Amino acid sequence: MPAPDGETHARILDADAAELARCATRLRELSARLRADPATPGWLFDALNAHITSCVVASADLAEAAARLRASVPPPG
């Protein structure tokens, strides 16, 4: 199987950036759901907030890398 080219890598990174944004959304929803559950340990919400922030930042980093990679690929022809 040939190695993926720059454009393919960029497409995958874009998809991953979108997936990480979805992960951030899932974590927000999870946090909201668990706030109603008194059995949830308090430390979890701080951890989830940190993870949400990281997912948002990582999503932006991957989108930026995808854009830079796409820009580095010479136009066809």
Place this chain on the structure above:
Amino acid sequence: MTMDDTSDGRALLAAARELAEIAESVRTASVHATAALGARPAGPDGALRARRALLHAVTSRKGLGHALAGGRAGAVGARIGGMVGARSLAVALMTTSLRLRIAAVTLRNPELAQDPLLRRLNEAVAADREIESARALYALVRDRGAARALTAVAPIFGEILALRALLDQNPLNDHTAWLIASGSAAATADPVTGLSNRAVAVLDSGAGAARRVHPEPAEAERLRRTGSLLDFLANICVVGPTGRALVQSVTGPDATERYVVQVPGMRIGVPDSDSPGDLLGAFSSTLLDSAPYSRALAKAIDDFGVPAGAELALIGHSAGGAAIMSLAQDPGFCARYTVTHAVAIGSPIDFKRPVSSRTRVTSITNQHDLIPSLDGQGAGNCFDLHPDWYVADYTDPAHEFPACHSIEHYTANITHDLPEVRDHVEEDLRPYRGPVTRTQLYRLYDDESGARRTVATTRGPVELPVRCDDAHVVTAYFAADAAAAADLLGGPAARRAAARVGGRAIAVLYAAQNRRVTLGDHGELALGIVVAGPPRASRLAVRFLGTLATTEPARAAANEIWGHPATLGALRIEGGAGLLRVEAGIGDDTVLTLAGVVGRGVPVPARDLVVHSDLGGAPVRSRIELRGRGRAHPSPRVRLTVGPADHPLARQLRALGLDGARPLLCLRSPSCRSARDAAVPMPQPLP
């Protein structure tokens, strides 16, 4: 005793599962970004900016963290990151998932939160404080002892191991920790050291073999004659972890004959004996699709004559449960027989998959039992790995590990404390309820060479090697009259072979009370003289002058297999609290008594005894192999008294000057294993 049905615990476990899924997504993104970073750049200027952006994406502490992953470069990067303690977002998410699982298990096991030492351990592990977590574990073990400490952490053992492995600076165990945490496969390496379990498991090789054996009379009496879950569990209790398995045929309620295979757990003893159910076998049965244990079971089932297509129920405890699941996932075995049920008790089987969806799988595990977690999945498992299995994972804080792992404890729990589980499985096994029409016990071996053979004696066939699972052995060494020893050995050639110390010969009195023996329970006593081995073999050996056996089969074996003159008699060995008493007699006459104070002695491993004899006029050698712990008692305050019996043994003892003698050394092993194979010709005849 509670089952896992608290809604709070379920909500937290569901959240833990979602976090693990998100962690997997983030890890996948990290692998992709690492691959893009490793790709060849397309152009000089733009490529440099792209690589900088990618490098930033996989190393930014605010985003993916130290996220080099996948491929050769990713593996190297991940290991470097692990060694310097740099974490990725994926690991952070998985860590949160594991901490949440511990919180969920703690809800069902409140003692985990109430116990200050356990709380200290939990907090230290979760906060990634290695030294503090080691101190907390040490404090727990010091305060409770190892057994109770293990019991205490058992419900969260897998999660604590995975957390430690993810957070410590050993990169070799990270993959295993991820497998445990993501529930994606059986743990392939020790999560503490990172050493490959599979590498250990593949050491267990062999095609498997099974030999028919007779149960002891007491065992035969206790084996059940009807079929039901409780009957099958009672049978496994009777057979015990002795390297044996039971096959029965039952006539079901519809008058159809069906077959039940009942398999105990790991054989207690040396790590790699020739039994497939030893410690190594437990590893391989858990981790490999097929292992000597399951192959040996297949041979037993074949020998029993189970017809092709017949319905089979497989019941196994501990490693036996993993072995029966290996059979259920063997396409060849399942093409031959119809495996309708697989019932595993206290077994690590989470990553076993039966071939047929019609095989009904039951798994019963105690959350305080560590063994079911050997594949990495324990009470904190948040994945629905087996939606079609009947799984009973209960908590029973009254029992400590390893006691709570025993089949007797599981049987008691199922019988008395888990009525709904018992009724469900009994109903499930309804086709197997009915009278037992045939019972056969098998001894299992790694391969045919271990199984050896059966030889005929005048008192019936004897399986060789003769194996004993529980022997009380006493060996006493005396200084004896050298001239008398030489006379008893017979002839000038044998005289030269006698080993001497200070001009005296060394006489040996060997007494063994053998329980759980392939030859049947029996006692044996032998009087011998220490002799030098043949040329080129420096080991000393013992030439038995005469023996006494307490059963006819044992007497016949001594005479006809090993070439010892043997008499039927009685033997009693008693001891404890520094005292010893060995008494042997023939009919109403006492032959000898060895009694007195042996004291504490010093611990020594049980030592083999090499025995020389003559069989059919040819010199032969055999070895009594002893495995286990014992104690050596130098110059013990015990005395040998020869009785009034006019028996060759008594006469020989008197001739050697041993009446009233005290031994130079006494070796005693109150509970060891022994094995004795056929005698082999000496490399060279006695000089």
